[in-house]
Amino acid sequence: MTAPLTPTTTRDGHELRPVKFSRLAQRGVLLGMSGAQLLVAGIAAATVVFSLYAGGATLFLATVPIVVLCGVLGWGAVGGRKLIAWLPIGARWLWRTATGQLVYRRRITRPRPAGTLALPGDAAALRQRVDTDTGAVMIHDPHAATLTAIIGLTHPAFVLLDPAEQERRVTAWGRVLATACRSGRIASLQVLERTLPDSGKGLAEWWSRHGSHDGSWASTTYGELIERAGPAGERHASTLSLSLDLKSSGRAIRAAGGGNRGAAAVLRQEMATLAAALRAADLAPSDWLAPGDLALILRAAYDPAVAGALERHGGLGRDLAAAGPVAVAESWGSSRSDSAHHCVLWVSEWPRSMVFPGFLAPVLLSSGIRRTFSLLYTPLRADHAARDIRRKKTEYVSDAAQRSRIGQIEDAQQSAEYQDVLQQEADLTAGHGILRTTGLVSVTADDIGELEQAVAALEQAAIQASCETRRLWGQQGQAFAAAALPLSRPL
Numbered sequence: 001m002t003a004p005l006t007p008t009t010t011r012d013g014h015e016l017r018p019v020k021f022s023r024l025a026q027r028g029v030l031l032g033m034s035g036a037q038l039l040v041a042g043i044a045a046a047t048v049v050f051s052l053y054a055g056g057a058t059l060f061l062a063t064v065p066i067v068v069l070c071g072v073l074g075w076g077a078v079g080g081r082k083l084i085a086w087l088p089i090g091a092r093w094l095w096r097t098a099t100g101q102l103v104y105r106r107r108i109t110r111p112r113p114a115g116t117l118a119l120p121g122d123a124a125a126l127r128q129r130v131d132t133d134t135g136a137v138m139i140h141d142p143h144a145a146t147l148t149a150i151i152g153l154t155h156p157a158f159v160l161l162d163p164a165e166q167e168r169r170v171t172a173w174g175r176v177l178a179t180a181c182r183s184g185r186i187a188s189l190q191v192l193e194r195t196l197p198d199s200g201k202g203l204a205e206w207w208s209r210h211g212s213h214d215g216s217w218a219s220t221t222y223g224e225l226i227e228r229a230g231p232a233g234e235r236h237a238s239t240l241s242l243s244l245d246l247k248s249s250g251r252a253i254r255a256a257g258g259g260n261r262g263a264a265a266v267l268r269q270e271m272a273t274l275a276a277a278l279r280a281a282d283l284a285p286s287d288w289l290a291p292g293d294l295a296l297i298l299r300a301a302y303d304p305a306v307a308g309a310l311e312r313h314g315g316l317g318r319d320l321a322a323a324g325p326v327a328v329a330e331s332w333g334s335s336r337s338d339s340a341h342h343c344v345l346w347v348s349e350w351p352r353s354m355v356f357p358g359f360l361a362p363v364l365l366s367s368g369i370r371r372t373f374s375l376l377y378t379p380l381r382a383d384h385a386a387r388d389i390r391r392k393k394t395e396y397v398s399d400a401a402q403r404s405r406i407g408q409i410e411d412a413q414q415s416a417e418y419q420d421v422l423q424q425e426a427d428l429t430a431g432h433g434i435l436r437t438t439g440l441v442s443v444t445a446d447d448i449g450e451l452e453q454a455v456a457a458l459e460q461a462a463i464q465a466s467c468e469t470r471r472l473w474g475q476q477g478q479a480f481a482a483a484a485l486p487l488s489r490p491l
Helices: 035-062 064-075 083-098 121-125 163-183 201-210 217-232 250-255 259-280 291-302 304-312 382-406 412-429 448-464 476-484
Strands: 103-105 127-130 137-141 146-154 186-197 234-245 284-288 327-330 335-337 340-349 370-380 434-445 468-471
Touching (some): 035 064, 035 083, 163 186, 163 370, 291 304, 340 476, 412 434, 448 468
Antiparallel strands (some): 186 370, 340 434
């Protein structure tokens, strides 16, 4: 048994406060059963009643396999998920297999419509627009009714900061998220942190500016060392994607002139507010990404083998309309695009115990693994969050009364989930925002064997970070677009 973490005090008297994440709700519709489980239970009960009334014991014995099948489907589990929950995933997988949707090949001889992105799957509907005022590229999703802009971020190494500085930066980041919640027009925020092979461009530029090029043995040896060491290194890059909800922003868009111009104007307002909040949080935002910058990110995600070469030659690979993959093949547990294999993991459980800032260091600082860590924040309006909390409280209380009526004992997990709801209500009453957070990790490797090793290593790193991860079976293609691309797309 481990003792709970308590606040500690640094040398300057600053108190570090551990935090705890809300649990993933496991409560169902009635008595812990989901809607699908209630359906199969109802089918089993109806089958038993019909057989007893229609044919007695003989017909009942004949329908026993149906009852057993319903029980297995409703309560049998594989990979931490009930069999009934696998049915929609399996059915969609079979339908996509039968219709040939698991393989994508770009038709290079057929021109694409102007303004579209050459991406596979449902991401093919995305449209690009360039804002004339800021030069930023804005990605329009007509299905989700969102308009997204991306900004690059630079920041000091968090784990190397003083604990008091870590606490201050965490509080400042909380104010950034609170700004998104108060807006009421933001559909989502996506934080994307990528590990990339270092192209050596930074070292080469430094050597060209500050090096002594006198032709000596030391100068020649040092130049060769930089040339070899640069591409063998690894660097981290972070972006923040801001997605505007066009439906909830309808009135503001019409006031700004309507149409594409009005939507761009409203998004610019949110961009300015977010950039100011980031600077107040001591983060260093760069310019909003132009089409060429986003093209390099997309190309590096699908074809990492050429990422370093494209970065060294700044004029190549910056056509956003052609930045997608040439080919994608999706399998049940992974996907392959151009020069790499990919696997996406879902952070199904955040730490249940109290943790201090920096708990994700084992995942984010795992060396030798090419991965992309994505956090998708979905802010809830205060009235919607309050209504959702009231509904959850009512359901918990009614379920508890029902369990007490039938003599079922309430376990600790149900009590902990109810306490999480009460804590969310207290935070909302105190003026804080409520966000739904989804964590995804995309792992990339050159071959399938190396990929499986990297996935296993990352799963162990997640355990060290007190997190639980699950592989997204049967949906790797859509999951990769959500986890590895800075387009703020929900899974």
